[in-house]
Amino acid sequence: xxxxxxxxxxxxxxxxxxxxxxxxxxxxxxxxxxxxxxxxxxxxxxxxxxxxxxxxxxxxxxxxxxxxxxxxxxxxxxxxxxxxxxxxxxxxxxxxxxxxxxxxxxxxxxxxxxxxxxxxxxxxxxxxxxxxxxxxxxxxxxxxxxxxxxxxxxxxxxxxxxxxxxxxxxxxxxxxxxxxxxxxxxxxxxxxxxxxxxxxxxxxxxxxxxxxxxxx
Numbered sequence: 001x002x003x004x005x006x007x008x009x010x011x012x013x014x015x016x017x018x019x020x021x022x023x024x025x026x027x028x029x030x031x032x033x034x035x036x037x038x039x040x041x042x043x044x045x046x047x048x049x050x051x052x053x054x055x056x057x058x059x060x061x062x063x064x065x066x067x068x069x070x071x072x073x074x075x076x077x078x079x080x081x082x083x084x085x086x087x088x089x090x091x092x093x094x095x096x097x098x099x100x101x102x103x104x105x106x107x108x109x110x111x112x113x114x115x116x117x118x119x120x121x122x123x124x125x126x127x128x129x130x131x132x133x134x135x136x137x138x139x140x141x142x143x144x145x146x147x148x149x150x151x152x153x154x155x156x157x158x159x160x161x162x163x164x165x166x167x168x169x170x171x172x173x174x175x176x177x178x179x180x181x182x183x184x185x186x187x188x189x190x191x192x193x194x195x196x197x198x199x200x201x202x203x204x205x206x207x208x209x210x211x212x213x214x215x216x
Contacts, residue, residue: 002022002023002024003020003021003022003023003124003143003145003146003148004020004021004022004023004047005018005019005020005021005148005191006018006019006043006047007191007197008036008039008040008043010033010034010035010036010039010040010062010066011034011035011036011062011065011101013034013062013194014194015032015034015035015062015063015193015194016032016191016192016193016194016195017030017031017032017033017034017040018030018031018032018150018191019040019043019044019047019049020121021047021049021121021122022121022122022123022124024122024123025122025123026048026049026050026122027049027050027052027121027122028044028047028049028050028051028052028121029051029052029053029054029055029119029121030051030053030054030055030070031055031056031057031141031150031191032055032056032057032063032064032150032152032193033054033064033065033066033067033070034061034062034063034064034065034066035062035065035066035101036066037066037069037070037073040066040070041070041073051070051074051076052076052121053076053077053079053119053121054067054070054071054076054077054078054079055079055080055119055141055150056078056079056080056081056109057080057081057138057139057140057141057150057151057152057153057193058081058082058085058088058134058135058137058138058139058152058153059081059085059086059087059088059089059135059137060088060095060135060153061092061095061096061099061101061104062193063152063153063193064089064092065092065096065101065104067107068104068105068107077109077110077111078107078109078110079109079110079111079113079119080109080111080112080113080128080139081109081112081113081135081137081138081139082112082113082114082130082132082136082137082138082139083112083114083137084132084135084136084137084167085135085136085137085138086108086112086137087166087167088135089106089107089108089109090106091106092104092105092106092107093105093106112137113128113130113139114128114130114139115128115129115130115139116128119141124143124145125143125144125145126141126142126143127141127142127143127144128140128141128142129141129142129149129180129181129184130176130180131151131152131154131173131176131177131180131181132169132172132173132176133154133161133163133168133169133170133171133172133173133174133175133176133177134152134153134154134161134162134163134165134168134173135153135165135167135168136167136169138152138153138154138176139152140152140154140180140181142184142188146189147184147185147187147188147189148188148189148190148191149181149184149188149189149190149191150190150191151181151190151191151192151193152192152193153192153193153194154173154176154177154181154192155177155181155190155192155198155203155207155210156192156193156194156195156198157192157195157196157197157198157202157203158203158206158207158208159207159208159209160173160174160177160207160209160210161173161193174209174210177210178210178215181200182200182204184200185200186199186200186201186204187199187200187201188200
C-alpha cells in the first residue's frame with residue numbers, strides 16, 4: 001500500500017503545498033494549498049490522480065489561500081485546521097490585502113480537526129496531532145506506515161515557527177514539538193511549511209531551539 005507525495009512550492013512565501021496520494025486508488029489530498037491554484041491543478045493532472053480532500057494545518061494565508069477555489073473546482077471538502085484558527089480564516093480578506101495577494105474570501109472548513117482525529121485517503125490512515133503555538137488551532141498530520149509527518153509551520157530544519165502573531169504562544173510551541181512531535185519517533189521524516197524536509201532525529205540533536213541537550 002504505497003503512499004506517494006510531491007511538494008509544490010506556492011506563493012511568494014514559497015510555502016510547501018503537498019499533493020499526497022494512494023498509489024492503489026489514485027485518491028489524493030492537498031495539504032496547505034496556499035496559492036497558485038493553476039500550478040497546483042497542473043500537478044494534480046501530471047500525477048494522474050483524483051483530488052478527494054483538502055487538509056489544512058493552520059489558518060495563515062500562505063497555507064490556505066487557494067483552498068476555496070480548489071474545493072469548488074474539484075467538488076471536495078476542506079478539512080482542518082482546528083476550530084481555534086477560525087479567526088485567521090475570517091480575516092483572510094484583510095491578510096490578502098496586507099500582503100499584496102489577490103483578494104481571498106473567508107471560509108469555514110467542512111470539518112475542524114482536533115487531537116486524536118484520523119483522516120483516511122484511499123487505503124491509508126493518518127493521525128491528527130494538535131500542536132498549538134504558532135497558531136492556537138495548528139495541527140500536524142502523521143502517516144504512521146511511512147513515518148512521515150506534515151507539520152506546517154511548527155518545526156523547520158534548524159528552526160521553529162514564529163510566535164509573534166496574535167494568539168501565538170512560544171512556550172506552547174516548544175511543548176508541542178517536544179511532547180507531541182518527538183514521541184512519534186526519531187526516524188520520522190517531516191515536511192515543514194517552508195524549506196527542505198528533515199528528520200526528527202537530526203532536529204533533536206542539532207536544532208538550536210529544541211535540541212534535547214537544551215532541556216537536560
